[in-house]
Amino acid sequence: MTAADEAECKLLSDLVQEHFGLSFSGVRRDILASRIRPRLSALRLGSLLDYYHYLRTHPQRDGELEQLVRHLTNNETYFFREPHHFDIVVRHVVPPLMPLLKERPLRALSVGCSSGEEPYTLAVALHDAGLELRGVRWEIDACDLNPDRLARAREAAYEGAALRACSDDALRRCFDERDGRWLLRDCFRRGVRFFEANLATAASLGRPPYDVVFCRNLLIYFDDAGFDRAVRVLARTLPPGGYLLLGHSESLIDRTDEFTPVWLDGAMVYRKREAA
Amino acid sequence: MMPSATQRLAALDAATGPDRESAILAALEDDAPTVRERAVRLAARYVEPEVLGALVADGVNAARRNGALSALERQGPYAVPHLMKLLGSGDSAVVMFALQVLARIGDPVSTGRILPLLEHPDANVAQAAVEALGRMRAVDAVPALLDLLDRSVWLQLAAVNALGEIGDPRATGPLLALVPDTLVAEPAVRALQRITAPESLGPLLDLLVRVRQRPLRDAVLEASGVVLELHPDAAALGRAFGHALDPAGRADLTGFLATALAGESASEVPSEAPAQAAAGIALVAELSELYVPVLRRIAPGTHWAEPLWRSRATVTGEQVAELLGHADALVRRGLLLAGAFGPAALPSLLARLDDPDAEVRAAACRAIGALGDARAAGVLIERLRTSEGEERDEAAAALGRFPPDALAGLGSCLDPRAGDAVAIAALETVRLAQAQAFEPEVLALSRAQATDVRLAALRAAAALPGSRTGMVLFRALADREERVQIEALDLLVDREGDKTASALIGLLSAADSLRFRVIRALGRLRAAAAAPKLQSLFISAPLHERIEIVRALATIGQPGVTGFLRACLDAPERELRHVAALGLARAAGPDDLQTLLLMASDDDWTLRNQAAQGLGRLGLAEGRTTLLTLTRDVEPVVARTARQALALLAERARPAAA
Numbered sequence: 017m018t019a020a021d022e023a024e025c026k027l028l029s030d031l032v033q034e035h036f037g038l039s040f041s042g043v044r045r046d047i048l049a050s051r052i053r054p055r056l057s058a059l060r061l062g063s064l065l066d067y068y069h070y071l072r073t074h075p076q077r078d079g080e081l082e083q084l085v086r087h088l089t090n091n092e093t094y095f096f097r098e099p100h101h102f103d104i105v106v107r108h109v110v111p112p113l114m115p116l117l118k119e120r121p122l123r124a125l126s127v128g129c130s131s132g133e134e135p136y137t138l139a140v141a142l143h144d145a146g147l148e149l150r151g152v153r154w155e156i157d158a159c160d161l162n163p164d165r166l167a168r169a170r171e172a173a174y175e176g177a178a179l180r181a182c183s184d185d186a187l188r189r190c191f192d193e194r195d196g197r198w199l200l201r202d203c204f205r206r207g208v209r210f211f212e213a214n215l216a217t218a219a220s221l222g223r224p225p226y227d228v229v230f231c232r233n234l235l236i237y238f239d240d241a242g243f244d245r246a247v248r249v250l251a252r253t254l255p256p257g258g259y260l261l262l263g264h265s266e267s268l269i270d271r272t273d274e275f276t277p278v279w280l281d282g283a284m285v286y287r288k289r290e291a292a
Numbered sequence: 293m294m295p296s297a298t299q300r301l302a303a304l305d306a307a308t309g310p311d312r313e314s315a316i317l318a319a320l321e322d323d324a325p326t327v328r329e330r331a332v333r334l335a336a337r338y339v340e341p342e343v344l345g346a347l348v349a350d351g352v353n354a355a356r357r358n359g360a361l362s363a364l365e366r367q368g369p370y371a372v373p374h375l376m377k378l379l380g381s382g383d384s385a386v387v388m389f390a391l392q393v394l395a396r397i398g399d400p401v402s403t404g405r406i407l408p409l410l411e412h413p414d415a416n417v418a419q420a421a422v423e424a425l426g427r428m429r430a431v432d433a434v435p436a437l438l439d440l441l442d443r444s445v446w447l448q449l450a451a452v453n454a455l456g457e458i459g460d461p462r463a464t465g466p467l468l469a470l471v472p473d474t475l476v477a478e479p480a481v482r483a484l485q486r487i488t489a490p491e492s493l494g495p496l497l498d499l500l501v502r503v504r505q506r507p508l509r510d511a512v513l514e515a516s517g518v519v520l521e522l523h524p525d526a527a528a529l530g531r532a533f534g535h536a537l538d539p540a541g542r543a544d545l546t547g548f549l550a551t552a553l554a555g556e557s558a559s560e561v562p563s564e565a566p567a568q569a570a571a572g573i574a575l576v577a578e579l580s581e582l583y584v585p586v587l588r589r590i591a592p593g594t595h596w597a598e599p600l601w602r603s604r605a606t607v608t609g610e611q612v613a614e615l616l617g618h619a620d621a622l623v624r625r626g627l628l629l630a631g632a633f634g635p636a637a638l639p640s641l642l643a644r645l646d647d648p649d650a651e652v653r654a655a656a657c658r659a660i661g662a663l664g665d666a667r668a669a670g671v672l673i674e675r676l677r678t679s680e681g682e683e684r685d686e687a688a689a690a691l692g693r694f695p696p697d698a699l700a701g702l703g704s705c706l707d708p709r710a711g712d713a714v715a716i717a718a719l720e721t722v723r724l725a726q727a728q729a730f731e732p733e734v735l736a737l738s739r740a741q742a743t744d745v746r747l748a749a750l751r752a753a754a755a756l757p758g759s760r761t762g763m764v765l766f767r768a769l770a771d772r773e774e775r776v777q778i779e780a781l782d783l784l785v786d787r788e789g790d791k792t793a794s795a796l797i798g799l800l801s802a803a804d805s806l807r808f809r810v811i812r813a814l815g816r817l818r819a820a821a822a823a824p825k826l827q828s829l830f831i832s833a834p835l836h837e838r839i840e841i842v843r844a845l846a847t848i849g850q851p852g853v854t855g856f857l858r859a860c861l862d863a864p865e866r867e868l869r870h871v872a873a874l875g876l877a878r879a880a881g882p883d884d885l886q887t888l889l890l891m892a893s894d895d896d897w898t899l900r901n902q903a904a905q906g907l908g909r910l911g912l913a914e915g916r917t918t919l920l921t922l923t924r925d926v927e928p929v930v931a932r933t934a935r936q937a938l939a940l941l942a943e944r945a946r947p948a949a950a
Contacts, residue, residue, distance in 0.1 A: 019933040023901050026929050060778050060809075065874075072867050073836035074808070240326045241298045270323065271296075 017046065024064035025049055031071055036085055036161070037216020037242040051087045055080070086162050093130045095137050095174070096181040098232065100283050101261045102141035108280050109228050109259050110147065121153040121207070125226040125253055127215055128234035129158035132169025132208070133178055138230070139204045140190055157222040159213040166210045172200040215246050224253040233263035247272050251288055260286040297324035304330055313339055317347070320359030332359055333926040336366035341374035348378070348389050357389075364393050368923040368935050372399045379405055387412070388420040395424035403430040410436050419450045426454025434460045441466055445475055452476050456483025464489040471512075472503050478511050485515035493519045493526070497533045497573070500548075501541050510566060513552060517569020520576060527604070530576025537577075546579050553585040568596050575604035580611065587615065590626030601630035609636070616640055621649040628655035638665050645675065653679070654686040661690025666698035673701045676717050677710065688717040692724020699727050706733035712742045719748035723755040731756055738764045743773050750776065754783035762787070766795055769806065777806050785813045793819035800825050808837050815844030823850045839871050846875025854884050861887070866896065873899045877906035885914060892918045897927040904930060908937025911944045 017025070025045040032038050032048065040048035052067060059080075061067050071077050071084065096102075110122060122142070126135040135158035142154050160166055175197045179187065191198035213221055215234065231250055235243055250260055251274040260275060262268070268275050268286050275286035295303070300322060307315035316339060319331035335344060344367075347353075347360035364371045371393070378390035387409070394402045409421035410433075422440065425433040433454070440451040452470070455463040456479075464487060470480040481499075484492050496516040503509045520526045537545065552570035567589060574582035583605070589597040607615070615627045624647065633641060641663065644656035657675060660668045675687040691699060704710060705718035715737055722730045734756065738749040750768055753761040765787070768780035784792045797819070799810045814822040826841045833841060842860055845853050857879070860872030873891055880888055888910070891903035904922045907915035919941065922934035 019901075019929060019936055020905070022932065023898070023929045026927075027898065060782065069836065069839050069867055069871070073834075073839060075805075075834070075836065240301065240324065244296055244298050 039239040126158040127231040161214040225255040228259040321355035335363035341371040395427040422450040426457040456486040461489040481511040534577030587626030657686035691721040696727040723752040811840040873902035877902040904934040
């Protein structure tokens with residue numbers, strides 16, 4: 017990348033950070049440039065600088081910003097990804113809440129849910145644990161900033177990579193095949209609700225308080241300030257003692273006083289501290 | 293409670309006056325990487341090399357030392373004099389660190405000071421000096437580095453690598469002498485691969501037969517492949533090599549090359565290089581038993597195999613017939629895509645149009661097109677009409693290579709009743725062949741209902757000279773679809789001509805969504821006649837158009853434009869200031885030096901960046917001090933631009949000094 021290309025990339029990465037809180041600094045600028053190329057082509061613009069000016073000043077910039085975010089967010093996800101987290105919910109989050117769960121549903125939030133694989137996997141895990149038979153109901157709210165992905169999540173029809181960690185048994189039990197796509201059965205879709213939200217800009221998310229919040233592989237996109245802000249927003253969604261589950265490469269250690277790290281079944285999870 | 297990283301970052305940015313240096317130095321060892329990174333940037337800008345050099349000598353605090361090293365590197369040429377002083381330090385560690393930083397900065401001035409360190413009593417310092425010279429590609433160091441090839445293995449290894457990085461052919465013989473029986477044989481081969489001296493090809497091919505142990509043989513294969521690719525007479529040398537192989541040697545070599553072609557390298561990192569090298573050797577040495585695996589490599593995603601076959605393969609008519617009838621569709625397709633066929637091959641190629649595999653049929657269309665034999669036009673037109681997807685596209689492209697008078701039968705495909713997909717493909721043929729005879733059909737289809745047909749018709753019209761087709765393009769500027777308007781505009785700009793510019797200037801009066809693109813187009817056309825109208829429009833236009841006006845005027849470059857651009861630097865909108873600075877960086881003359889110097893101290897990094905670019909382009913010695921300051925800019929992009937600009941200045945100064 018030449019210095020001139022680098023300067024254009026920096027202008028765009030600063031803009032993306034300003035609008036969405038997503039960080040594409042340093043070597044990640046190459047990723048930004050490659051994800052933006054289809055938009056340059058669609059708008060018949062010649063350079064990243066043209067696109068930057070379009071996003072800053074063109075009358076149709078708001079619509080284009082929406083298009084941009086669809087291209088920027090990594091939609092990489094699949095059913096049963098990092099499955100130990102779902103076991104932790106069943107084995108450690110639910111049991112102490114059982115007395116309460118006779119009166120109210122278990123409440124979970126999936127942040128950055130993309131096309132729904134994560135919240136649906138949680139529904140499958142809760143279902144498979146036989147909690148329904150013990151009178152437990154659940155409400156799983158799930159949000160993402162990409163409306164296209166949310167539409168696909170509501171459709172709940174999957175293929176290929178999304179199902180790569182699904183065993184044959186799970187595939188048969190949870191899905192119906194139709195025209196080469198796999199439709200999640202209604203019993204697993206019940207209680208899962210999707211809504212649009214941006215963790216980088218939202219003051220709060222969904223309908224707190226939640227018993228457990230999944231926010232996996234999303235904080236890696238934030239710079240320090242965005243990270244701190246996002247953690248504060250996540251903290252507001254949980255009651256004291258509530259669980260926050262992050263991706264394996266994400267950590268809150270030395271980053272916040274609002275959560276305590278807890279080692280459960282070989283994985284690090286976080287619990288919201290009691291108010292001082 | 294300890295302040296968060298964000299708070300520490302803010303405090304660091306806020307530090308000024310005498311407190312700033314101590315705040316920066318303390319932050320060099322902050323726990324948070326982002327704070328350390330910001331401290332390095334600020335240290336490069338605000339801390340003198342002498343202070344940073346003292347931290348390099350601190351053997352206890354590694355965090356601060358690493359931060360200081362990064363900051364010195366960021367300072368670039370500004371730090372070089374002090375780093376050269378550090379080379380005389382009695383502390384070996386300091387000398388090594390200074391060498392590393394100098395190597396990364398890459399200032400050629402320092403090589404003379406580094407050369408004596410090759411004989412430093414501390415072997416680690418000598419090794420670091422070798423590595424630095426390699427990294428700096430110091431050609432002057434080659435004789436001294438060659439002298440190190442009989443020293444201890446570590447120095448030997450460093451020297452071999454450095455010679456490879458420098459790439460001087462004087463090292464070829466001494467490096468070949470290290471293969472195959474020394475500890476540094478494999479690095480020596482890798483170095484030969486980087487040097488690519490033609491005289492190394494023969495010895496490398498001989499080694500390919502003689503050497504049997506895998507890691508070294510893989511290295512020899514890749515090196516041979518690279519040298520062969522750049523060799524001026526590879527064909528003759530390769531043929532002689534192939535013919536000289538005895539049966540046992542040939543069998544062993546083809547077996548080895550076949551594994552490489554199948555992607556079975558011993559390397560842990562997947563790479564196309566071994567397969568590419570094996571294919572190149574197989575083709576120049578005429579190892580025909582490997583033609584099938586080479587042709588299998590001509591597949592989507594592999595870009596090297598097709599041109600390699602085209603430039604290197606020598607095949608007989610008998611072999612062509614055999615390969616075209618091969619059971620593997622990949623082989624048939626590969627040959628059709630890459631082969632060079634003579635007129636006698638037409639029947640075999642036409643036969644492949646009935647191949648059971650659609651991709652082979654598409655490749656056959658392409659091969660027939662390359663042949664350009666008008667007798668095939670009717671068959672291809674029929675193919676265009678009846679096939680679909682890639683096959684239809686290839687038929688259209690193939691017909692586009694035929695002389696226009698061979699395309700008489702295409703008319704029926706341009707009939708609206710033929711269907712949109714057929715019409716689009718036929719229009720593409722008209723465009724490629726510039727078949728003027730179909731102008732009436734093109735004009736008719738430019739009014740088609742389907743947008744994609746209108747777009748294809750516009751592209752075809754743009755390829756046909758004449759006022760009627762030009763009119764179609766102008767009319768399309770008012771099409772109901774914006775993407776048709778934009779396409780028409782781009783096509784008009786590509787056609788250029790005075791009429792285009794004057795018509796576009798006329799469009800500036802309409803304040804519609806297209807005007808922004810019209811302004812861009814006038815810039816691309818460098819339409820001097822548009823300048824007054826653009827300037828008058830500037831006052832009332834919305835911001836996104838004003839930005840385009842500034843860019844267009846800067847590109848058109850009328851006399852006095854720099855005055856306009858200077859005025860724009862005072863605009864309240866950042867984007868406007870930015871494009872004005874961009875224009876000044878490209879158009880500034882000596883009279884604009886003061887403006888560039890002012891831009892260099894602007895708070896906005898984009899202006900400083902353009903100042904660095906402009907000063908480099910201008911090449912005036914008066915800009916050097918400012919550029920030196922900008923090489924230490926807190927924004928790495930600006931520092932990088934400034935370094936490139938300084939290098940430009942040095943380049944211009946060299947012939948003058950000579």
